[in-house]
Amino acid sequence: MKESFNLRNVEFKNRILVASGTFGYGDEVPDLVDIAKLGGIVTKSLSMKPRDGNPSPRITETSSGMLNSIGLANIGVHKFINEKLPTLKKSNSTIIANIAASSVEEYCSVLELLDGQEGVHGFEINVSCPNVKEGGLSFGTDVKLVSLITKELRKRTQKPLIIKLTPNVTHISDFARACETEGADAVSVINTVIGMSVNINTRKPKIATTTGGLSGPAIKPIALAKVYETCNAIKIPVIGIGGITSWEDAVEFFIVGASMVQIGTANFINPATGISVVEGVKQYCEKNGFDDVEQIIKSLQTDKTISIVDSWL
Amino acid sequence: MKQEIVQIHSLEYLTNEILELTFISDYLSSVAKPGQFINIRVGDNFPLLRRPFSIFNVEGNKISIVFNVIGTGTKVLARKRKGDTLDVLGPCGNSFLLFIDDSFDTAFFVGGGIGVAPFPFLTKHFPSHKKIVTYLGGRHKKLIVTKGLKNIKISTDDGSDGFQGTVLDLIKKDFQENDYGKIRFFICGPTRMMKAVANYANTINADCYASLECDMACGIGLCQGCNIEVIGGERKYKLVCKEGTIFETKTVWL
Structure with missing residues (x-):
């Protein structure tokens, strides 16, 4: 059974x-998860400089999900390279560095610092950050800016470059095409x-920034629809994220x-979720006679006779 | 720290409103320290996130927590029965034991309502040569838990048990009437109470350590959701779950 996947060598x-912001720098869970699996x-x-992040409260639970406004709190790229990367390198894991920045220049500088690091295998670019020059509007909702960031970063690395897209746009596929x-x-x-x-007793928002990012099972159907839309628009691989808690x-x-x-969020509830998903996917493939996970990818059956699902009852 | 499935040994009312839930765990009972907490998945799918509970007591291989039914998590937990299983993650956070040294004679334990939770376990492990006075405050007597505590003084808002008034008024009165030598406060309860007690501790030149409560998603530092603003220092925030839950009150904005 082939489980592996190759992206730009x-x-x-x-x-x-495991998704950005849900697993620290990989060094916080050694007792609980064998990250090499x-x-x-x-x-x-x-980001280039350390960021304190947003005031408290930063999280709240909502129906089948959670809202967060952590504000990209992080130790900064220099401290990451000096203090976290040496340990990560020894862990025998594939490390994708996620980059957040407030200007195109900052994206480029952070990537350049990390590109020469042996333990960094690739990059995921968080474009859902406020663009300081444009009055704090998110880069990720402007297709021209997403194009520009991708173009500038592509010039600077031969490692895998992944752009993480926001669903808070009308057509996510337009953004995916620009990245491609x-x-x-x-x-x-x-x-x-x-x-x-909102807390109805105090009539205050439940998180300090009023609105925040919703994650968890609540967004899985949204994520699936966005992944479906994107996969039909581009040829490069799509990495699906949103409310996955099981295989x-x-x-x-x-x-x-x-x-x-x-x-993502499932790591907060059970840090070993990823390991059980790896096992479950493998067993599903073996049971159904697939010898490579590739065989189930984009295998959606589109004939119109929908069968009633037993498990619904 | 481990994640494990444990079996509930008992669930009983300590007062009309407060429940003690005891479960069996060889691991947790052998490693847990007073002041630490356990992050519990109270239901399979609902609620989504774990809920943090202070360790109330450890006896043999049994560990207990206390709670009153105040929200979605505790509502589900109160429906559990002996023999049911729970998914627990812990022990999490730091311990009060880190803040015990030779520079004080008497420990003032101050528990506001369900904030009494960490003190019985701490009482058990407190150095025997030090004096403990335990001040318990609550709106009414149904919120006063005395199990496992020593030298207890009670205040209630409605006077249904002990001194009528706030726990801080009780402490002030007691402090004036007695000589306790050098005092150190160990406190847990509603933020307003902790703020008031911490300010008072400052005025009488006593150190004060508080176990803070905060909404948490993971309890182990992954989500960065439970930040507390630090006074001075290099970083603006610390994480309650990992760098606390116990902080010297002078070092954080309560």
Whole structure:
């Protein structure tokens, strides 16, 4: 059974990664998870300088999900290279550095610093950050800016370049096409969905920034639809993200077209979710006679006779 | 730290409103320290996130927590029965034991309502040569838990048990009437109470350590959701789950 996946000459052991911001820098869970069994680790977003992040409260639980506004709190790229990367290198894992920045120049500088590092195997670019020059509007909702970032970063690295797209746009496929055109190797779909929650006793928002990013099972159907839309628009691989808590969820993403998946919020509940998804996907393939996970990717059956699902009852 | 499935040994009411849930864990009972917490998945799919609970007591291989039914998590937990299983992750956070040294004679434990939770376990492990006074405050007597505590002084808002008034008024009165030598406060409870007690500790030149409560997703530092603003220092925030839950009150904005 072939579980591995190759992206621009980087071999991922399997197609299950852990999502940025849900696994720290990979060094916080050594007692709980054997990270070498995962397909890869996407680091917390890294910016040039350390960022304190947003005030408290930063999180709240909502129906089948959670809202967060962490504000990209991180130790900065220099500290990451000096203090975290040496340990990560020894872990025998594939490391994707996630980059967040407030200007195109900052994206480029952070990537250049990391590109020469042996332990960094590739990049995922978080474009859902406020663009300081444009009055704080997100880069990720402007297709021209996403094109520009992709183009500039492509010039600067031969390692896999993945753009993580926001679902908070009308047509995510327009953004995916722009990334493909400018030479991205893959796109991650989706980042969190903008959401809000209010305490009716105090009549205050439940998180300090009023609105935040919704994640968890609540967004899985949205994510699946966005992945489906994206996979039908581009030829480069799509990495599916959004509310995956089980291997069954991961298989759904593969069927609609995702080449890899990332586990996010589920890590907060069970840090070893990724490992169980790896096992579950493998068993599903073996049981159904697939000898490579590739065979289930984009295998959505489109005949119109929908059968009633037993498990619904 | 481990994640494990444990079996519930008992669930009983300590007062009309407060429940003690005891479960069996060889691992947790052998490694847990007073002041640490356990992050519990109270239901399979609902609620989504774990809920953090202070360790109330450890006896043999049994560990217990206390709670009152105040929200979605505790509502589900209160429906559990003996023999049911729970998915627990822990022990998490730091321990009060880190803040015990020779520079004080008497420990003032201050528990506001369900904030009493960490003190019985701490009482058990407190150096025997030090004096402990335990101040418990609550709106009414149904919120006062005395199990496993020493030298207890009670205040209630409605006077249904002990001194009528706030726990801080009780402490002030007691402090004036007695000589306790050099005092150190160990406190847990609603933020307003902790703020008031911490300010008072400052005025009488006593150190004060508080176990803070915060909404948490993971409890182990992955999500960065439970930040507390630090006074001074290089970083603006610390994480309650990992760098606390116990902080010297002078070092954080309560």
